[in-house]
Amino acid sequence: MKCDDIQLLLDEYLEGSLPAGDAARVKEHLKKCADCRDELQFLKKYMKKTETFPMLKAPDDFLEKIHRKIDAPERGTLIEKLFFPLKIKVPLEVAALLALAVTGLLLFKPFQPELTEYKAEKPGRQIAMEDKKLLQKETVASRSDSLAPVMGKNRVREKGIDPAADNKVAASRIEDMVASEKSVSEQLSKEKEKSSRGEQAEVTLYLKQNVLAGAEPAMDDSVQTRDQDRAEDSRTATRKSLDFAKKDKAVSEGAMQSAPSGTVSGQASIDNIASLARSLEGRIIKKTQGGNQVIVEIPRKNYSQFMKGLRGSWSVQRQYPAELSRKASKAEKVQFNINLQN
Amino acid sequence: MNRNSKTTTRPEQEDDALIRSFLSDNINAFDRLVIKYKDMVFNLCFRIVNDYDDANDCAQETFIKVYNSLKQFRFQSGFSTWLYRIAINTCRNRIASSGNRIRKKMLRIDNPGEQGSDPVEIHDCSFNPDSVFEKNEQTRIIHQAIDALPEELKILVVLRDLEGNSYEEIADITGVNLGTVKSRLARARHLLRESLREVI
Numbered sequence: 001m002k003c004d005d006i007q008l009l010l011d012e013y014l015e016g017s018l019p020a021g022d023a024a025r026v027k028e029h030l031k032k033c034a035d036c037r038d039e040l041q042f043l044k045k046y047m048k049k050t051e052t053f054p055m056l057k058a059p060d061d062f063l064e065k066i067h068r069k070i071d072a073p074e075r076g077t078l079i080e081k082l083f084f085p086l087k088i089k090v091p092l093e094v095a096a097l098l099a100l101a102v103t104g105l106l107l108f109k110p111f112q113p114e115l116t117e118y119k120a121e122k123p124g125r126q127i128a129m130e131d132k133k134l135l136q137k138e139t140v141a142s143r144s145d146s147l148a149p150v151m152g153k154n155r156v157r158e159k160g161i162d163p164a165a166d167n168k169v170a171a172s173r174i175e176d177m178v179a180s181e182k183s184v185s186e187q188l189s190k191e192k193e194k195s196s197r198g199e200q201a202e203v204t205l206y207l208k209q210n211v212l213a214g215a216e217p218a219m220d221d222s223v224q225t226r227d228q229d230r231a232e233d234s235r236t237a238t239r240k241s242l243d244f245a246k247k248d249k250a251v252s253e254g255a256m257q258s259a260p261s262g263t264v265s266g267q268a269s270i271d272n273i274a275s276l277a278r279s280l281e282g283r284i285i286k287k288t289q290g291g292n293q294v295i296v297e298i299p300r301k302n303y304s305q306f307m308k309g310l311r312g313s314w315s316v317q318r319q320y321p322a323e324l325s326r327k328a329s330k331a332e333k334v335q336f337n338i339n340l341q342n
Numbered sequence: 343m344n345r346n347s348k349t350t351t352r353p354e355q356e357d358d359a360l361i362r363s364f365l366s367d368n369i370n371a372f373d374r375l376v377i378k379y380k381d382m383v384f385n386l387c388f389r390i391v392n393d394y395d396d397a398n399d400c401a402q403e404t405f406i407k408v409y410n411s412l413k414q415f416r417f418q419s420g421f422s423t424w425l426y427r428i429a430i431n432t433c434r435n436r437i438a439s440s441g442n443r444i445r446k447k448m449l450r451i452d453n454p455g456e457q458g459s460d461p462v463e464i465h466d467c468s469f470n471p472d473s474v475f476e477k478n479e480q481t482r483i484i485h486q487a488i489d490a491l492p493e494e495l496k497i498l499v500v501l502r503d504l505e506g507n508s509y510e511e512i513a514d515i516t517g518v519n520l521g522t523v524k525s526r527l528a529r530a531r532h533l534l535r536e537s538l539r540e541v542i
Contacts, residue, residue, distance in 0.1 A: 004528075007528050007531075007532070008524045008525060008528050010528075011502075011527065011528075011531075039531075039532075039535065042531075042535045042538075042542055043531065045542045046484070046503075046531070046534065046535075046538070046542055047503065049480060049481060049484055049542070050484065050503045050504055052478075052481065053481060053484075053485070053504055054481070055381065055385055056381070056384060056385050056388055056397075057381055057384070058380040058381050058383075058384035058398070058401060059398060062376070062380050062384070062398075062401070062402065063373060063376050063377065063380070065402055066376060066402050066405050066406060066409075069402060069406055070406060070409055084439050085435050085438045085439035086438070086439060087438045087439070088435075088438065
């Protein structure tokens with residue numbers, strides 16, 4: 001047995017509680033080992049001293065104080081409850097705070113950049129982007145091609161490819177690259193020019209039907225005056241029947257329809273506006289089926305005529321922008337986003 | 343110290359009977375348990391925290407914890423072992439939390455009258471181990487040597503050499519396995535032998 005093993009048993013050896021076999025081994029070792037004998041001597045003296053250690057008595061009011069503490073409500077400041085013992089509670093609280101912060105960051109992501117795309121790319125832009133991607137791909141390809149003769153001359157020779165021909169291919173690729181770059185820049189400049197010139201202006205209208213005029217929507221000035229004359233004629237005459245008036249309007253206004261109550265229904269109104277737009281060389285971009293929205297495109301020259309036509313049957317509640325801007329006035333066409341209100 | 347007498351003077355059956363009596367709402371049974379173990383717990387606390395007031399607080403806190411959790415006592419281990427375990431944990435918490443408090447006891451007075459003189463430090467003269475062992479210098483030095491041991495070793499030395507618990511009881515109280523208890527105690531004694539070379 002080694003000294004370390006013997007020293008583990010010395011305590012019990014002294015106490016006499018060691019099994020006989022172990023005690024004999026310890027005794028044998030002690031005969032040979034001076035260091036363990038010293039350890040045993042130290043233990044003997046040390047234990048003799050500790051046996052005479054004074055026993056203290058608890059204070060006389062020990063029990064009373066316990067009673068008082070048990071009866072009293074639990075005290076202690078909030079700070080003591082929160083932070084003591086420091087070594088245990090502070091690290092726990094720091095860990096909890098960090099966990100909260102990490103959770104908050106994961107949930108709200110305050111430092112993440114905005115990834116929302118606000119506007120769809122225009123077709124021209126898309127083409128330009130595609131061209132750019134193609135250009136990048138070709139650049140990579142041409143690089144690898146241009147490196148190929150240097151890196152793998154042997155391979156080229158084995159395949160029997162003429163290096164001069166290879167150079168020609170590379171040159172043609174470079175030409176293509178330059179051409180495609182030019183086309184991209186041209187396209188971009190065209191796009192810029194377009195946007196600066198402003199080919200199309202946009203106006204948003206919120207219209208409310210005139211109750212009186214609703215039955216007699218005006219198409220243009222001539223149509224309107226003609227209608228007015230006829231209405232006057234009809235009033236001065238022996239009050240022709242309502243059916244006749246309807247028939248008359250249908251004939252005079254073509255696609256125009258009127259409701260018997262004097263107001264025009266949603267679908268009919270949209271149709272009226274559409275036919276007005278068509279009569280002024282415009283086109284319908286979109287109209288909601290049975291709804292109250294229609295988008296039409298009118299040549300710029302017919303802008304005021306179209307507005308006049310609309311105002312005959314509708315009162316304009318809101319208009320954005322109120323007037324065409326200088327830039328928009330140069331536009332060839334004006335797009336009207338028309339919303340009908342009941 | 344009292345190594346063999348402990349088990350004969352504290353029969354566990356008596357403790358169990360007192361606990362059962364307390365659980366059936368007899369508050370006097372708890373008082374009898376306190377009276378029976380207060381000196382033992384107080385001494386244990388004093389030897390670990392090495393301060394009279396802290397020892398008093400720890401001992402009282404131990405009994406309050408016992409009072410509050412006696413309903414959870416399962417009678418699987420001896421009451422004294424359970425009590426030791428609570429007392430030692432209470433002392434450990436106290437040692438962990440009293441670092442600043444002990445430093446506060448060192449009053450620092452700057453004397454503005456004498457410029458350049460060192461500030462005078464006055465130790466708070468509350469009840470301390472030195473006054474307990476003043477009659478026996480050798481005992482005081484041994485106590486200081488034990489107190490200077492690392493906390494884990496000090497607790498083992500107190501339980502074994504001063505409180506007289508068996509290795510098995512120590513393993514049960516501290517939750518450390520038997521072999522580790524023995525090797526740690528051997529290491530603690532080796533350290534003590536080094537520090538007490540001139541005394542013993």
